[in-house]
Amino acid sequence: MKLITSKVQIETKNYKLVISQFIKLFRTLLAKGKNDSFETKGKTFLTEQLMYFIRSDQPIEMILPGFPCKSPNTNSKVFGYLPDRGEEIALTNLDNFCKQVHKFYPPGCKLVIFSDGTTFSDLIGVDEETQEKYNTTLKNITKVSHIYWESLDSFFSSSNGYDALREELMSQYCSVTKQQVELQIQNDEQIRQTYQGLKNFLFQDNPWTDSNFPQAKKTRLKQSGEFAKIMIQRNDALTKLLSEKFPHHIRLSVHCHNNAGPKFAVHVLPNDYRCITPWHNVVVKTSNNQEILMKKEEAEKLPNTTLVKCHQQPWYFLQSSEDIWGKCELEIIKPPRTGIRITYQGNDNQTKPSCSCLNSETLQNLCLEYGFVVLRGFNIESKEHLVEFSSELGKPVTWDFGPVHTIRPKKTPDGYIASREAVPLHWDLSMPPSYLEASGCYEDFTPQFFILYCHIAPASGEGQTTVVDGRKVLENAGSAKVEAWKQVVIDYFTKFTYYGGKQRSYPLIMQHPITGEDILRYQEASNSNLQTFELDSKSLPQEDFQQLVAELQASAYDDSCLICHDWQQGDLLLIENHYMLHGRTSASDLTDDRELWRVQLLPHSLPQKSVSDFSKNLDYKEVA
Template sequence: MPSHIEPETPPSPNGRFNTGLHTDVMETSQRILDIIFRYKSPLPKNASDRSDEGAIKFLGQIYRFVKMNKAVRMAMPAFPFKSPNSTMKVLGTLPDKAEDVALAHLNGLCGAIEDVYPPGAVLVIVSDGLVYNDLLGVPDNTVWKYGQALRELTKARNYSHIEFSRIKDLLAVPNIHEETDGMAYAATASSIRLTLMNRYGSHDWDDTHNNSCGDHHENKQLTYCAYLKFLELDLAVTYPICEERSKSKFKRGVEKIAKSMLKRGEAFARAMRENFQDHVRLSIHPSTGEDKISINILPLEKTMTPWHNTVAFKLDGTLIAGHRHEFQQMDDMELIHEDGRPSYFRERSHVYTWATPVTFEPIYPCGIMIQPAQGTKYRSISNVEAQKVRELAVWNSPVVLRGFTQTRNRDKFVAKAYELGTPTPWKFGLVLEVKDHGEESQGLNNVLSKEWMPFHFDGLFKTTKTIREDGSEHLVPVPPHFQFFAAVSPSPKNTGYTLFSSSKLLFEHLPEDKPLSQLNALTWSVSTASFDQSVIRGMPLITSHPSTGKPCLRFHERWPQKKTRFDPTDVEIEQGDQSPRPSQEPEHDRSVSSSISSASPDLQAAVDEPSQSQEYSAGDETVFRDINNHRTPPPATKVVTPEVPSIVVLTVLSRIPESSRYSVDIEAAYSEGYDPEHPENYRRYIARFTAWSPYYRAKEYQYRPMPEMLDVQILNHRLKWVLPDVGEAPRLFKEIASTTTPR
């Protein structure tokens, strides 16, 4: 009798069985999950940590998005409505600065993912307001207004990674039409709640006697305890304790409402699971981590939400959150209004009192913006109170002066620099006009070009010679204390960004294996052929702020030749190769990898106690910053990346058998603008693309290491590079044949 023998699965070359996983896809997926976990909320006391079990599930979801080269999609129930207790907890019924900061923080989460994975991420916020509002006495129309204001705020702030969804979108009920106003929304609210419970609710739950919500399921217990905590204060105004309602009766009522909320919440959670199966599930509620990732939606260590709290800003920009009545009792806090409504609290200081009517707005995640008040005629740069700007910059840099006029008047600009401090000229004189000079660097490396620039602190190469005890000479940086920038012309939309980094925030988020005490012991060196062939050694990585004494980072990113057409900059940590590096460093020069918009010409004045100037954003604007607090690339034009590159393989059965493996070797040559007289400027790449061909029809694959502006079409054995006419975009200057080899 013949026996059936299963075919043996061949092991991979390293001796392990081939799992079929794409290693590069898995590595990228892990980086993305690590970023999301950086936003995790702390685990509640005595709760089990099962986030490792959840990580396997979330990693699989992310892997599928990355494999398809699509944006990673996440979903989170949040932003229901403001607490009904506006006497003690919140400032009103509409979004205020607390929601603004939370949305910026969440948008930043997605932006951080985009930094390591260009397709980026999208967060869908599903408002659960209609699930609970009637239990807390909040009108349906109030829920509508809150949700609409959030959408308007998101659009106005350009939080492009945020999307919104309503409960009705999860139900797809034919007779529930799109609401156009608060009245229509209120008219359908009861039907939506009823449909939700009928379709997704549990019918065997007795709100009064069933204790499963507090005893059997750990996540359910954590949520229930959270409900009890905030309901006591939320309902204190709606159901005040009085002769007819004792404390014990009020407590029993709170418990009953909490259980009703839990029952509805389970129905809503089931609707979320069925409608967002492929989305990474985030949550604002504490959990053990196996089913969802609990995150802090405010940039705080403690879990707090904007609809239950008010935010306040200290003079140094530190964000704190708490209840309204807590800040009202603080003598050093004042209530700030925006658009005629209370918005946040701010630490009192004389620096906010100007003779000219102006407004001060905190910038996320650091800095402050000053603008002339609406309707005032005192808008000239001459009206700027320089010494108060200087003091603000010491504590909360950068300070952005937006909407002031005559900032492009060179004489007035220089005069204001003298008010800020004593200007210090350098090799370019007092004022440097930062604009593209092509190949002419004037000894400043790529500062006067439209290339991206490395992370660095300005003034590194403004040096003086000192004598050591052994009589030898060495260079020491003598950077200016402040910088003063003026935007001479606006940049095109979404370009011309300068990235400011706060030492304070950086040190608050150091990885565990790189504590500040370790960084304090490090010194570093830098060398480049530019800036008079500077070689500087023995520089401390961490220095003390000259005014506050707080620690400040001083560093320059490694900038090898592959990233610039100018001179490379070599950087080393002198105690060993411990230099901080990006988690995913691009292998090709960012300045020639895609369409680049031109840098705006700017003014730049280096001063000893203030000043330098460069573009920050569009319009009449100046930026004043304390460079001891911030390291920033000088004006970096933002690369406008076209659609994700793709390889389109038209398979032919006679040449590539079904389910065979084949490879394509691609040699690419490109430059920043085709110039046959300068072939040395070409960048050449050889890439191997390997894929399966399981179908007869055409199949599209994504290949990330390819230069990020090329569409590759492989038609049989012929390779063509197809590029649109996009001005300064790199162009391929020849066609190169390739071969396909069935395996």
């Protein structure tokens, strides 16, 4: 399939413009202290570094030593030895920074993360196997496109183990002896402060036991002091290695600096502006939906915090305003961010709590983050109760049959929705009847959320609701292909049942009406005898269009994007309709009693539209 890739026409020789845009973006990454010198000194230093890359149209390259291993202090600092939500957010944030640079500087931006765990892990009591598991998991925790990995074994042979790597580093690059370090601690205030900080850090990372308390503490403090001196020596060697191997890279750091250069302190979480790291802390998603880092023991003392799990391991703490969350188990269904299940864990003899006990804003935020939310173990008493609960999340769409659509197989169905047949992938209200079109703009009639409640469950493995994460489809496709897809408009047609009856045309890639993110608007064809669903496009030659459809089908049904929800009676699914596509698997006569109740929800209000509003982006069209 040949598509003309759209090109951003930017004159990269306009040095001043590129540098100005980079520095403006770079400020959002900087962690600034009281005596910050970025504006007076660091900006000039950074400008000179940027000119090296821009003059020759090379990608801007940065390097960040970090992501070594988790702190061994699982009592008070971290959940365990594997990466969690903190690392996931940090890597995504850093990768997004590089993606933003690419928008105004086509050669792009690359970040090398130099994992420095091998350099220091023996001083904090982390063995080689634990460190390797951390690093292997880290590289697969989320998909990044602009981050590259290096470590000591990139430059020295690791065949003889980590001790040999450290010996090679020290013998070739360390320029200070232990005696010199001790003199510096005595005579240099800055070195003395660094030493005290490292000593305290090492002491906290390896907490002493309760046995022989006074002596154990004294021994640990002395040992931490000796290790701190070794750490200063190794840091000196590592700095020299990085300067030699990466002489032009912009040097980022997770430690505090005055930002005068050559090192620039950065915060790795987008909404936590401190020099603080995920490998020494856990993430707390606060009641106002901000994600911050803190020690595990501090997070556990916060009111109304609930542990969220992923891969059966602790992932982060969710803080809310209601006590009910403390009786719920939260589990991410397909990591890192497709689906989250909230299960009430109360006593079986207790009355199930109403869904309305859960804060509607928290549910909306979770649905935006994970695409859909499964509520299990909660109570919906009637259709009227479902509408009442739904109204807290949005404005119910009122069809001519009312706000609740009862979906169950009919003996003589007029289409696949009311049959045992599979339902092709689609998004809700893509083919509205004329009385629901409102202004005709996509965002005015397309629900942001919709709810499916299981009144009567189907047989196990039958009539499953299929959910496809469109964000993951776009991520897997890559930015170049997504840009090409933005040129494609697809025409859809199906006969009138309670929806359809007219041809509708949608761009394959649109923008989320609230977040502004790219979203996938693809619907699957159907050759059912009950109801066909036809696709066509004038954007491409027919052969190319069929190749595109085949590619979209394969992408949507890829295991990384697809979840098949096996219904249990009383389950409630809240689905974000712009991010996700959904359908249904087929069923047998064992599932003739299956009954779902659906309510579609428009936002209570939409953001103010700007000149670049979403409806001007080759929007939805009806073809008479």
